[in-house]
Amino acid sequence: MSQYHTPVLLEESVGLLDLQPGGTYADLTFGGGGHSRRILQALGTAGRLYAFDQDRDTRANCPDDPRFHYVESNFRFLRGALRYRGVTAVDGILADLGVSSHHFDERGRGFSFRGEAPLDMRMNQRGSLTAADIVNRYDAAQLTRILGDWGELETPWKIAACIIRAREAEPIRTTAQLVAAVAPCTPRRDEAKFLTRLFQALRIEVNGEMEALGMALEQSLKVLRPGGRLVVISYHSLEDRMVKNFLRSGNLAGRIEKDFYGQVHAPFEVLTRKALTPSAEELERNPRSRSAKLRAAVKL
CATH class of the missing domain: 3.40.50.150 (Vaccinia Virus protein VP39)
Known part of the structure; x- marks a missing residue:
């Protein structure tokens, strides 16, 4: 194996x-x-x-x-x-x-919040929807829904607002850019748990x-x-x-x-x-x- x-x-x-x-x-x-x-x-x-x-x-x-x-x-x-x-x-x-x-270790797949990689997260690489599409195209209500439902994050509307504010300056294309975008909402003590849930929410949405x-x-x-x-x-x-x-x-x-x-x-x-x-x-x-x-x- x-x-x-x-x-x-x-x-x-x-x-x-x-x-x-x-x-x-x-x-x-x-x-x-x-x-x-x-x-x-x-x-x-x-x-x-x-x-x-x-x-x-x-x-x-x-x-x-x-x-x-x-x-x-x-x-x-x-x-x-x-x-x-x-x-x-x-x-x-x-x-x-x-x-x-494999998905976490292959940085080019974008499943991990550690390091910098394209914001992809597709299990099926022939699929059309990527995590970058979600963070750059979804409106505030859509982002709030997936962050709350799929990530079970507290105050998902605040995180959605951080993402929208960051993407207005420039498109969010990488995992590092996303981590930076939500930095104002990221708790210092539970940073890893917070980012794990954020990435989980996007991954679940990308792959249905x-x-x-x-x-x-x-x-x-x-x-x-x-x-x-x-x-x-x-x-x-x-x-x-x-x-x-x-x-x-x-x-x-x-x-x-x-x-x-x-x-x-x-x-x-x-x-x-x-x-x-x-x-x-x-x-x-x-x-x-x-x-x-x-x-x-x-x-x-």
Whole structure:
């Protein structure tokens, strides 16, 4: 496996898939291939794995294995992409959400607020919308919305005003320019946390991450066989809340549906009543895993 990304909660997540040697599985976030390779180790000759990724850089990490099928696509198209390949049902789905180490380390991609790079943040480099487009074109209301909703930042209207004021002087084209633009709003004590949330908000908007996750979760109900497992690793509260609600209720709002007799009708049995988190040993080995939360359920 390349150093593209260190897989998080590897044994825990793959273990919760309850892999069957002849089963068919989907890895929705192939990345460096760490989870996929571990899944392939447990599959027999009849097993199949379909690995999704929209970033063409990940092709270099594909294993030479006839059981492995690379799907160059956003996982929001899960069901259609599988049906196109003749697959109508799978035994398990794994998604390791968030940004890979590769994206943070490749400065030219613009995912990190450290250093200076083009303000890009596209997971799919064929996409048209960049973070620079957002900070230079969105109006105050739009900026306030994404900074509050996706970054969960306090006083997002003040941050939006800083961005608009800076771009009136000159376009904001680099990560360093953005950091400088919001400097008047940046708290001294929590600078890293503030900038992390700011960049998270832009990244989510650029890539439509929350919409894509919602679409993939809803499609998982149609793709999973009864007894199939859904395993998701999330990295911020927005993702984790959506995953938790969906596994508990079968819908994104977390609305519990009951029949006439008051019996709960949920499509999943939750396997992780409390989200699993990385061990102290894993945190020492891979500090970037510190915010990871693992949840899993079996389809009834």
